[in-house]
Each structure stands twice: as structure tokens, then as C-alpha cells.
Amino acid sequence: MPKQDIISISDFSKDELEAILEASFKMEEEVNAKGSLDLLRGKILASLFFEPSTRTRFSFEAAMFKLGGQVVSATGVNFSSMAKGETLEDTIKTIERYADVIVIRHPELGSAKIAAGAAKIPVVNAGDGPGDHPTQAFLDFYTIKKEKKTIEGLKIAMVGDLKYGRTMHSTIQLLSLYNDVKFYLVSPEELKTPSKYLENVADYEETEDLKSVLPEVDVLYMTRIQKERFAEEADYLRLKDSFILNKSLLANAKNDMIIMHPLPRVNEIATDVDEDRRAKYFDQVENGLYVRMALLAFVLGKIDIRKLSLRANGERGNLLNNG
Amino acid sequence: MPKQDIISISDFSKDELEAILEASFKMEEEVNAKGSLDLLRGKILASLFFEPSTRTRFSFEAAMFKLGGQVVSATGVNFSSMAKGETLEDTIKTIERYADVIVIRHPELGSAKIAAGAAKIPVVNAGDGPGDHPTQAFLDFYTIKKEKKTIEGLKIAMVGDLKYGRTMHSTIQLLSLYNDVKFYLVSPEELKTPSKYLENVADYEETEDLKSVLPEVDVLYMTRIQKERFAEEADYLRLKDSFILNKSLLANAKNDMIIMHPLPRVNEIATDVDEDRRAKYFDQVENGLYVRMALLAFVLGKIDIRKLSLRANGERGNLLNNG
Amino acid sequence: MPKQDIISISDFSKDELEAILEASFKMEEEVNAKGSLDLLRGKILASLFFEPSTRTRFSFEAAMFKLGGQVVSATGVNFSSMAKGETLEDTIKTIERYADVIVIRHPELGSAKIAAGAAKIPVVNAGDGPGDHPTQAFLDFYTIKKEKKTIEGLKIAMVGDLKYGRTMHSTIQLLSLYNDVKFYLVSPEELKTPSKYLENVADYEETEDLKSVLPEVDVLYMTRIQKERFAEEADYLRLKDSFILNKSLLANAKNDMIIMHPLPRVNEIATDVDEDRRAKYFDQVENGLYVRMALLAFVLGKIDIRKLSLRANGERGNLLNNG
Numbered sequence: 001m002p003k004q005d006i007i008s009i010s011d012f013s014k015d016e017l018e019a020i021l022e023a024s025f026k027m028e029e030e031v032n033a034k035g036s037l038d039l040l041r042g043k044i045l046a047s048l049f050f051e052p053s054t055r056t057r058f059s060f061e062a063a064m065f066k067l068g069g070q071v072v073s074a075t076g077v078n079f080s081s082m083a084k085g086e087t088l089e090d091t092i093k094t095i096e097r098y099a100d101v102i103v104i105r106h107p108e109l110g111s112a113k114i115a116a117g118a119a120k121i122p123v124v125n126a127g128d129g130p131g132d133h134p135t136q137a138f139l140d141f142y143t144i145k146k147e148k149k150t151i152e153g154l155k156i157a158m159v160g161d162l163k164y165g166r167t168m169h170s171t172i173q174l175l176s177l178y179n180d181v182k183f184y185l186v187s188p189e190e191l192k193t194p195s196k197y198l199e200n201v202a203d204y205e206e207t208e209d210l211k212s213v214l215p216e217v218d219v220l221y222m223t224r225i226q227k228e229r230f231a232e233e234a235d236y237l238r239l240k241d242s243f244i245l246n247k248s249l250l251a252n253a254k255n256d257m258i259i260m261h262p263l264p265r266v267n268e269i270a271t272d273v274d275e276d277r278r279a280k281y282f283d284q285v286e287n288g289l290y291v292r293m294a295l296l297a298f299v300l301g302k303i304d305i306r307k308l309s310l311r312a313n314g315e316r317g318n319l320l321n322n323g
Numbered sequence: 324m325p326k327q328d329i330i331s332i333s334d335f336s337k338d339e340l341e342a343i344l345e346a347s348f349k350m351e352e353e354v355n356a357k358g359s360l361d362l363l364r365g366k367i368l369a370s371l372f373f374e375p376s377t378r379t380r381f382s383f384e385a386a387m388f389k390l391g392g393q394v395v396s397a398t399g400v401n402f403s404s405m406a407k408g409e410t411l412e413d414t415i416k417t418i419e420r421y422a423d424v425i426v427i428r429h430p431e432l433g434s435a436k437i438a439a440g441a442a443k444i445p446v447v448n449a450g451d452g453p454g455d456h457p458t459q460a461f462l463d464f465y466t467i468k469k470e471k472k473t474i475e476g477l478k479i480a481m482v483g484d485l486k487y488g489r490t491m492h493s494t495i496q497l498l499s500l501y502n503d504v505k506f507y508l509v510s511p512e513e514l515k516t517p518s519k520y521l522e523n524v525a526d527y528e529e530t531e532d533l534k535s536v537l538p539e540v541d542v543l544y545m546t547r548i549q550k551e552r553f554a555e556e557a558d559y560l561r562l563k564d565s566f567i568l569n570k571s572l573l574a575n576a577k578n579d580m581i582i583m584h585p586l587p588r589v590n591e592i593a594t595d596v597d598e599d600r601r602a603k604y605f606d607q608v609e610n611g612l613y614v615r616m617a618l619l620a621f622v623l624g625k626i627d628i629r630k631l632s633l634r635a636n637g638e639r640g641n642l643l644n645n646g
Numbered sequence: 647m648p649k650q651d652i653i654s655i656s657d658f659s660k661d662e663l664e665a666i667l668e669a670s671f672k673m674e675e676e677v678n679a680k681g682s683l684d685l686l687r688g689k690i691l692a693s694l695f696f697e698p699s700t701r702t703r704f705s706f707e708a709a710m711f712k713l714g715g716q717v718v719s720a721t722g723v724n725f726s727s728m729a730k731g732e733t734l735e736d737t738i739k740t741i742e743r744y745a746d747v748i749v750i751r752h753p754e755l756g757s758a759k760i761a762a763g764a765a766k767i768p769v770v771n772a773g774d775g776p777g778d779h780p781t782q783a784f785l786d787f788y789t790i791k792k793e794k795k796t797i798e799g800l801k802i803a804m805v806g807d808l809k810y811g812r813t814m815h816s817t818i819q820l821l822s823l824y825n826d827v828k829f830y831l832v833s834p835e836e837l838k839t840p841s842k843y844l845e846n847v848a849d850y851e852e853t854e855d856l857k858s859v860l861p862e863v864d865v866l867y868m869t870r871i872q873k874e875r876f877a878e879e880a881d882y883l884r885l886k887d888s889f890i891l892n893k894s895l896l897a898n899a900k901n902d903m904i905i906m907h908p909l910p911r912v913n914e915i916a917t918d919v920d921e922d923r924r925a926k927y928f929d930q931v932e933n934g935l936y937v938r939m940a941l942l943a944f945v946l947g948k949i950d951i952r953k954l955s956l957r958a959n960g961e962r963g964n965l966l967n968n969g
Contacts, residue, residue, distance in 0.1 A: 042681040098704045
């Protein structure tokens with residue numbers, strides 16, 4: 001059996017995505033019931049963060065611990081061999097001799113794929129610069145499915161920087177696999193979604209006006225807008241309030257809408273929204289743990305994808321290979 | 324039951340302090356008997372050092388490992404989310420989704436309390452700038468109780484920088500809960516104890532002359548004096564020798580006196596003192612491990628505080644909730 | 647029994663080296679059979695890298711995890727106590743209260759020995775600047791013994807920077823303990839082996855011409871040559887091709903020759919050599935894991951050196967003290 005990497009969400013079929021989602025729900029059940037598992041006892045994760053990201057690093061490392069495994073960890077400043085001129089491929093071919101799975105965050109587009117090509121062990125992409133961040137897309141998917149039970153028929157507003165927002169692009173493409181999904185793409189003109197990410201999107205509407213679409217929305221996905229993205233400060237000042245969510249704006253939203261955000265936020269969601277039961281952005285963080293547990297167990301051969309498909313189709317059974 | 328944080332020594336009653344002390348002694352017994360425990364198996368500590376402190380970080384992380392738990396760890400340079408403008412509250416609300424307990428060292432006064440207020444999980448203060456460092460005060464307390472058996476009736480000299488020395492202030496306040504304790508506060512005029520820390524201190528004497536008080540002393544607590552604290556170098560040169568402990572000065576001290584220091588030392592204790600059996604400053608380091616084990620177990624609900632009180636009053640029983 | 651440190655390869659007799667080698671082979675067997683061991687359950691390694699070396703740090707930390715132990719870890723930037731003026735001895739006397747064994751990498755010659763002198767617990771040298779790097783020499787030794795079965799009678803070419811290459815010096819001395827070993831020392835005139843490392847070497851030949859000696863060689867040990875080492879760029883340009891190994895040059899080598907390199911490489915071995923079955927440089931990395939497992943278990947009293955000697959002499963038995 002060829003080794004399994006997690007490089008891009010687009011590498012997975014809808015069935016596979018559903019199976020991994022099912023495994024993630026199973027992980028949440030297991031953690032709630034037992035606290036931690038023994039599935040990866042004796043296994044070592046090499047956590048390679050060529051650029052720092054404390055939250056993503058902690059999420060993967062905690063996921064590994066919850067599965068009973070161990071972690072060797074390095075962040076940007078420590079990659080002494082590469083300072084001496086070593087290639088990424090050689091670094092990976094070295095690290096894989098100490099570990100069973102590699103998680104890599106690297107500032108360059110395509111770096112995770114290069115790492116996966118060099119490695120005999122599974123590689124998980126934790127963000128390759130402007131490229132993919134598949135585990136974030138998985139956890140968004142998980143959060144929507146958990147809260148709304150279904151993807152089909154949803155009206156989803158993506159708000160903020162839709163031009164540079166890596167997460168948004170993956171999530172839009174993933175959700176477009178489902179029928180009858182309507183997207184409201186709410187951004188300033190300067191930060192519209194690049195057309196290539198909309199090729200397979202059946203139903204969408206672009207607007208600068210969050211307030212008018214808000215009453216229709218089932219999922220409100222907010223992102224950070226950076227002032228530096230605007231050529232003219234006047235444009236920023238004109239538009240920024242449309243993209244700040246607060247309690248009074250929320251009065252017009254559905255009672256069962258959910259509010260998401262990839263975090264960190266700066267001021268695009270007022271803190272008075274945090275106590276609203278529709279706010280799910282900190283729950284997203286926790287969901288990331290279950291998704292990453294499922295993905296680590298999956299690439300290390302501890303999840304039977306066929307059984308998962310059965311389960312995703314309603315049958316129950318023991319998903320985890322404890323052998 | 325509300326969650327338990329460890330923010331300041333002043334949050335605890337004398338009974339609670341005694342109970343935690345008792346639990347710390349129990350931890351030392353258990354470590355000596357078994358090497359390590361399983362009390363926190365499956366639990367994760369998030370070790371957040373916004374400013375570096377290798378010794379304090381290692382102490383907490385080793386304590387967690389000795390209890391069977393795991394650790395995700397970050398030091399100053401890695402807090403990438405906060406560089407993007409995230410608040411401390413949001414950082415904490417994120418991290419708590421990966422962990423069961425947070426240990427925080429942060430340069431700003433009051434930061435640990437802010438973190439505790441934001442978190443649903445227990446927060447332990449590992450030093451908030453000029454504020455508190457309660458686990459250091461606990462380990463000082465533990466060391467004195469272990470070596471002298473009682474606090475009552477002791478004559479304690481605190482020597483060095485009593486103006487800025489955070490540890491000294493907490494330790495003075497803690498020991499003042501006991502009857503009949505006499506403090507010699509030995510410091511240059513420029514570095515005297517601020518009066519607010521002496522409000523509840525019944526019996527103290529301020530002096531610049533260590534030599535003359537030394538023969539009376541049961542506990543000699545030395546600290547580092549930084550040259551930069553003096554306006555005039557002449558004052559520093561005049562006084563520095565009074566605050567350096569060496570073998571010949573020790574000749575005038577009691578045989579059962581103990582010598583303490585929060586470490587790191589620079590030159591305020593000559594290395595020829597290290598071999599003196601009265602020197603306890605490296606033992607303090609080890610005592611910190613037992614105290615931090617007790618505190619981690621306590622905030623995670625693994626120590627029954629009522630049973631501890633019984634034990635502190637002489638009854639024996641199984642202190643640890645293994646459930 | 648006195649504590650055991652690992653400071654320099656020259657501290658060990660030939661019998662002891664063979665015994666540790668035997669223990670390392672045992673570790674490889676155990677890892678292949680079981681994945682990981684429980685030999686150091688409850689033990690803590692303090693991994694102190696005063697200068698960064700991700701690969702060496704990961705190797706020791708992974709070795710500790712494979713033995714069931716735990717790790718507290720710090721790299722250069724974090725040594726806050728030493729920034730305050732603490733001596734290395736005091737740092738070590740503090741750290742040892744949290745840990746059972748210390749691994750130290752430090753830029754200064756002799757620092758590991760100073761650390762070992764200060765510590766009551768075992769200290770393992772992971773490189774002390776221009777001094778020793780004994781675990782690298784052990785893994786080179788292991789790799790040759792594993793691949794060639796014997797050291798006696800081998801023809802070994804050491805290629806590259808033989809003047810500054812710390813690893814080379816230790817490895818030459820170690821292999822010189824065996825009879826009938828012939829060394830080809832292949833380097834530019836500017837980078838010849840210092841004579842003091844050749845005092846006990848019975849049979850060697852110095853040359854600048856790799857191509858002509860290659861057909862004789864059983865072990866080809868390549869190292870990196872730094873352009874900066876040459877006074878004249880013309881010399882570098884004249885010589886550099888002699889020290890680059892590629893597929894066409896390899897055509898003249900023995901079929902059962904092995905190719906080694908301490909890594910990282912820059913361009914002294916072309917990547918088309920990686921797929922050649924004689925290339926063993928990434929296997930060396932993995933061998934380092936087994937050797938470091940054996941050394942950690944050895945210094946912590948979990949390997950019975952007398953039984954190892956028996957085994958090295960052909961007898962079989964249970965090497966590991968599981969008690």
C-alpha cells in the first residue's frame with residue numbers, strides 16, 4: 001500500500017472527505033469518553049515549523065499526545081542544517097529516520113509536496129505559504145457538519161479578505177462538492193475572490209454589503225482584513241465597518257446561524273459576540289484537535305477507510321485498528 | 324465546583340497553604356518510592372513562557388512528566404498570533420482548547436490574572452513581571468518547613484535587593500502568617516523593603532550589616548544585588564562586600580542555620596559555600612519540583628484538600644484521588 | 647559505583663566500545679521487533695543545546711522516547727539564567743534536579759567535561775565546539791561494523807576537510823584500535839589531518855587524488871569542504887572536483903564499498919548517488935538512533951556491561967536490566 005500524505009484538500013474525493021469527517025467525529029467521542037487513546041503508542045511525530053505558528057503546532061502536538069504518541073519539535077530559528085546549505089529534501093530524508101510522521105509548516109508554495117516526495121513516511125501539510133492549509137479546511141468542514149448536520153442547502157457568507165485568504169479558497173472548494181450550496185462572497189472590490197477558485201462553484205453572489213445579506217445566511221465565516229491591502233486609506237475607512245461583526249448587527253441574523261473565524265481575530269468580531277451561542281470560532285479550535293487526531297491516525301494506518309465509508313453511510317462498527 | 328487557579332500566594336488561607344505543603348511532602352515521598360506517578364496520565368499542560376526562564380519552565384514540565392502527563396511548550400519568540408495583534412485573552416481561549424492546564428510566565432503585572440479570567444481551565448502563574456511568583460514562595464516555604472520542621476519562633480534574615488526582589492515580598496508575607504517570626508531585613512538603604520510589604524509583619528529589624536546579625540539567624544535568605552540599582556558606584560563598592568557570603572563569614576553562623584537563594588546567583592555566595600551542609604539553595608530547586616507537582620495535581624482535582632487538612636493535623640490516609 | 651558520562655571516545659577501552667556496539671545492535675533488534683521499549687519509563691532527559699543542531703537534538707530526544715522516557719528541551723536562545731551571569735556549573739547543578747541525564751551541545755571546547763564534573767547525574771557530550779562529538783564517532787563505527795561485519799583488514803578513505811573535521815579525528819582514532827586497517831587521507835594540502843591525530847595510526851597514505859585510490863577502498867567517508875577554508879579561490883576551484891562524488895566516479899569503486907557522510911551535505915555527493923545501494927549516509931542517521939538509545943540506557947544503568955562483553959564474544963543472554 002502506498003504511503004498516505006495530506007497535502008491538499010483537492011487530493012481527496014468526496015467519499016474520502018466524508019470518511020475522514022466520520023473518523024474525526026469518532027475521535028471526539030473517544031476523547032470525551034476516555035480523555036486519551038493508545039492508538040499511536042510508541043510513534044513519534046516530527047513537528048517541523050519553518051515559520052512559527054504556535055496554535056497550529058500546539059494543535060498537532062496535542063493531537064499526537066491524545067493518541068498516545070510522542071513529539072520532537074522545532075521552530076524556524078532552529079533549522080541549523082539548512083543554514084549550512086542543506087536542501088529541504090535532505091532535511092526530510094534525515095528527519096524521517098527519527099520519526100513516524102512529519103508535520104510541516106513552510107513559507108514556500110509547494111514545499112509540503114516536495115517534502116512528501118522526498119519522504120518514505122507520511123507528510124502532513126500544516127500550511128505552505130500562499131498554498132494549502134488542508135487541516136484548516138477539514139476543521140471548517142467538520143464544524144459546519146457538526147453544527148448544521150448537513151452541507152446541502154446551506155447559505156454561506158464568506159466575509160473579508162477573499163483574495164489572499166488561503167483558508168477561504170480551500171473551504172469554498174470543499175463545500176462546492178455539495179448540492180444546492182449558495183455562497184455570498186462579501187468583500188471589498190480590492191479583495192474579491194480570484195476567479196480560478198470559483199470555477200466549480202455553482203451558485204454565488206458577490207457583494208460589499210454584509211448587512212443586507214446577513215438575514216439569509218446559515219453560516220457566517222468572518223476573516224481578518226488587513227489595512228495594508230488597500231491602495232487608498234479612504235477605501236479602507238469607507239469599508240471597514242461593513243466587515244466588523246457586533247451584537248447590534250447580529251440582531252438581523254437567523255437564530256440558528258453559526259459564526260466562524262479561522263483566528264486570530266483582531267477587531268473584525270467584537271468581543272461582545274463571544275458570549276452569543278451562535279459564536280463557534282473557539283469551538284473550531286477544539287474541532288481542529290479531533291480532525292488532526294483523525295488525520296494522524298489515518299496516515300499511520302490506524303483507520304480503516306472502507307469501514308469509515310460504511311459508517312459514513314450509516315453502518316456502525318469498530319473504526320480503529322488497534323493492532 | 325469552581326476551577327482553581329494559582330495566581331498569588333495571598334489568595335490562600337493558612338490552612339490551604341499547609342494543605343498544599345502537606346501534598347508537596349507526599350509528592351516527594353511518592354517520587355522517592357516510585358520515580359514517577361500516573362496521576363495525570365492523558366492530561367496536557369500548555370507551558371506558555373512569554374519571556375524565557377529555562378529553569379522555571381523545566382521545573383513545571385518535569386513536574387508534569389513525573390505525574391504522567393504531557394506538555395506543549397512555547398517560549399517568547401514563538402507567539403506568532405500575538406504578533407498579528409491577538410489579545411492575551413484570545414490566545415488563552417485558543418490554547419485552552421488543546422490543554423487541561425496552563426502555566427504562564429508573562430512580563431506584564433496582572434497578566435496571569437487576566438489569563439485566569441479568560442480561561443475555563445486552571446491557570447498557574449509562573450511569574451507576571453513585577454507581580455507574583457507564587458510557586459517560588461511555596462518552594463521557599465517548603466524548604467524552610469522541611470529543614471527546620473516549624474516556622475514559629477524562627478529568626479530569618481532576608482539579604483540583598485529587598486526593593487525589587489519579587490520573591491522576597493511573597494515569602495515575607497507568607498511567613499508572617501506564623502507567630503513569633505523575627506525578620507532581619509538586610510539591604511542597602513537604596514534597596515529597602517517597600518513599606519506596603521511590611522504592613523502585616525509583626526517583628527522586623529532593618530539593617531545594612533549582615534555580619535552583626537548573622538549569629539542570631541536560623542534561615543539566611545540571600546539574593547542577587549544588581550550594580551545597576553545604585554545611583555552612585557561608590558555606594559555599590561562600599562556595600563557589596565556586606566552582601567557576599569563566604570566561608571569565613573559563615574564561621575559566625577549557627578550550626579543548624581540554613582542558607583537559601585532563589586538562583587541564579589552571580590557572586591553573592593562564594594562557591595566554597597556550596598559544600599557546606601547548611602547550603603540548601605540547590606535543594607530548593609528540587610523542592611520546587613515537588614511543590615509544582617502538588618499544585619498541578621491540586622488544580623486538576625487530583626488532591627482532596629479536606630483529606631490534606633486532616634493529614635496536616637496528623638491523620639494519615641490516601642491523599643491522592645486516583646480516579 | 648561511580649556515575650558514567652560520555653565525554654570522549656578516547657575514554658573507552660576497545661572492550662567497552664565493542665560492548666556498547668553490541669548494545670546498539672540489540673537496540674536495533676528491539677526497535678524492529680517492538681517499536682519502542684519501556685526501559686527508561688519515568689526517566690527525564692534534559693536536552694541542552696547551547697548552539698542549535700536540530701538533527702542531533704532530534705536524534706537524542708527520539709532515542710529517549712523510544713526507551714519510554716521523557717524530555718525537557720532548550721536551545722540556545724532560551725538560556726536566560728546564563729544571560730544573567732550564571733556559570734555553566736550552576737546551570738548544570740540546577741538542571742540536574744529536574745532530570746536523570748543531561749545531553750549537552752555547547753560551542754566551547756571542554757564544556758562537556760566541565761558539565762560532567764559539576765553534575766551528580768550522567769552527562770553525554772553532543773559536541774563541544776572544536777572538541778569531541780563521541781556519539782557521531784560511535785554511529786560511524788556502528789555503520790561500518792553493521793555493513794562490513796568486521797573492521798580488521800579494511801581500506802578506508804577519509805575525504806575532504808581533514809584539518810577541521812572533528813568527526814573525522816574521532817573516527818580515525820577509534821578505527822585505529824583495530825589491526826590491519828589502512829587509511830587513505832584524501833584532502834587538499836591546506837586541509838590535511840593534523841599530525842597529532844595520526845600518532846597511533848599504523849598505516850596511512852595522504853593524497854589529493856580520490857580517483858586513483860577509489861578502486862581500492864572498502865569504506866568511502868566523504869565530508870563537506872568549505873570554500874572559506876582556502877586562502878586562494880584558485881586552489882578551491884582546482885581541487886573541488888576531486889572531492890565531489892558522482893555516479894560516473896563511482897563506476898570505478900568496488901561493488902561492496904560503502905559510502906558515508908556525517909551530513910548535512912552541500913554538493914560533495916551528487917543526489918544521483920543517493921539511489922545507489924552503496925550509499926549509507928541516511929542509514930547512518932538511523933544508526934545514530936540505536937547508538938544513542940544504547941548510550942542513554944548504559945549511563946542510566948540499564949545495560950550490564952559484563953553481559954555485553956560476553957555477548958560481544960558470542961554468548962547470548964538478556965542484556966537489558968529491566969528492573
